[in-house]
Amino acid sequence: MEAIPKVIEAFVTAVFKHAQSSQHCKNVETDYENMLPRHKDFPALEIQKTTRLNQARKDLETTEAQTAEATALLLDAFKAHFQPGPAPHQHQDCVSRSEFNRLKDQFRANRADAHEMEQLREQNNEMNKALMRVENDLDREMRANKRLENRLDDLENISRRTTKTIDATCGKYKSLEDLTAKDRLSFRTRCSALETEIDKSKTRHKAFDDYVYKSKASHEEHTQSLELYRQKVESLQQELKDQAVHPSVSPALHPPDPFLGNIESRLKAAEHSVAELKEDAKGEDSLIFEQLDELRTDLDKMHAKLNELQTAVDEVKRATLERVPEDLKPQLDYISRTVETHIDLLQRHEVRLNSVTTDELYRQMDSQFRQAYGVPNELRGIVQRQSKVEAICKTHHESFNNIHTRIEAMATELRGSKYIRS
Known part of the structure; x- marks a missing residue:
């Protein structure tokens, strides 16, 4: 009679545990069936599902065995208690009404x-x-x-590459x-040397002009x-002709033959010297003209070379002043805009640094960064969402602590009840 309440208590506890294990197994299976389609990028969930389902099924089998054992014990107790006695109308071994009501309660x-x-x-x-959410x-x-x-x-890498490109440029x-400065210096030196040679050539040309002028004089x-x-010779010849035509002239006025021979020899010598002087003058004139032609040719060559050098200098100047700025203009404009933007930001931050707190400064810098470089859609409102998530976590944690406290209190109450102690 005293063993029946304990057997019934064991049976009720086993049935209760079996119901809990069955519900737990169903809940685990349902939870993972809901989570797996939504979290396909977490392969560990499948392993976790298998592990927890195996554990739940083992617990279910254990509770089933315990329930079967408790049922068998309860049936044995009832069979032992309700054995047929000598008088069916006697109920000495039956449970009292108060005990039965206490068991029902x-x-x-x-x-x-x-x-x-x-x-x-x-x-x-x-x-x-x-x-989980x-x-x-x-x-x-x-x-x-x-x-x-x-x-x-990526932005830092782009900034570093931009800085390297700017430095390289x-x-x-x-x-x-x-290189342009060196070329200019070398061109200036060569032009100075050419100008010196031209001045020397001009000096030599002037000296030749003076020599030609003196030769002409x-x-x-x-x-x-x-x-x-020639006039003297003609006058003498005329006198001789007159003397031959007019022999009446006194012999005193007629020059003697030796004198005439001397004059003729002198005339021939003078004509010969004149011819030599003409030949010498012609030779000197031809030589001077040849030298003048050579000097003019050299001067023309120098002028042509000087024009080529001046053209090269102009080309280098144009390439330096036009082509190089045209090639570098986009990069220099981008560099200038970037530098101006950073300088503007630094100046504004420097002005506001002493008048705002760290949080306000962080918010201002974050807003300016978003305005300058843009923000992805998935990052908008991240601070508010983090605050909401933290609040939800805190609320759930407090609720979980309250539930845990209530479960511990109920377990303590169950363990301390008179029925379990008996």
């Missing part, structure tokens, strides 16, 4: 506790689902933050400027002296 209390535990378990499952939101936020960090890294421009003097000699 205990069973109802256990059913109420089981119902409350089931509700708590459902709330716990809902909390677990909410926590929060974890998924956090994972999405982390991935979004990771994408933002990757984009910031500045170095190339400086080297071109140095001496030639004119010789020509005048030859004319005088």
Whole structure:
């Protein structure tokens, strides 16, 4: 008689545990069937599902075995208690009405506790689902933050490459400027040397002109002296002709023959010297003209070379002043705009730094960065969403702590009840 309540208690506990295990197995299977289609990028969920389902099924089999054992014990106890006696109308071994009512009350209390535990378990499952959703939101936020960090890294890489390009362009421009300066200096030196040679050639040409002028003057003097000699010869010949025509002239006036021979010899010598002077003058004139032609040819060559050098200098100047700025103009404009933007931002931040707090400065810089470079759609409102997620996590954590406290209190109450102690 005393063993029947304990057997019934064991049977009720086994049935209650079996119901819990069965419901837990169904909940696990339902939860993972809902989560797997939505989280296909997490292969670990399949492994976790298999592990938890195996554990739930093992627990279910264990509770089934315990329930079967408790049922067998209860049947054995009932068989032993309700054996046929000598008098069927005797009920000395029956359970009293008060004991039966106490067992019914205990069973109802256990059913109420089981119902409350089931509700708590459902709330716990809902909390677990909410926590899973929060974890998924956090994972999405982390991935979004990771994408933002990757984009910031890309922007930093672009900034570094831009800086390297600017430095290389500045170095190339400086080297071109140095090369142009060297070319200008060499062209100036060569032009100075050519101008010096031209001045020397002009001086030599002037000296040749003076020599030609002097030669022409001496030639004119010789020509005048030859004319005088020719006039004298003609006058003497005329006198001789007159003397031959008019022999009445006194012999005293007629020159003797030796004198005439001397005059003729002198005339011949003068004519010979005049012819030699003419030949010498012609040779000198031809030599001077040849030298003048050579000097003119050299001067023309020097002028042509000087024109070529001037053309090359103009081409280098044009290439330096036109082509190089045209090639570098887009890069220089982009560099100038970038530098002006950064300088403007730095000046504004420097002005506002002492008048705002760190949070306000961070918000201003974040807003200016978003306006300057743009923000992906998935990052908009990330701070507000993080605050909401933190608030939800905090609320769920507090609710979970409250549920855990209530479950511990109920377990303590069940363990401390008189029925379990008996």
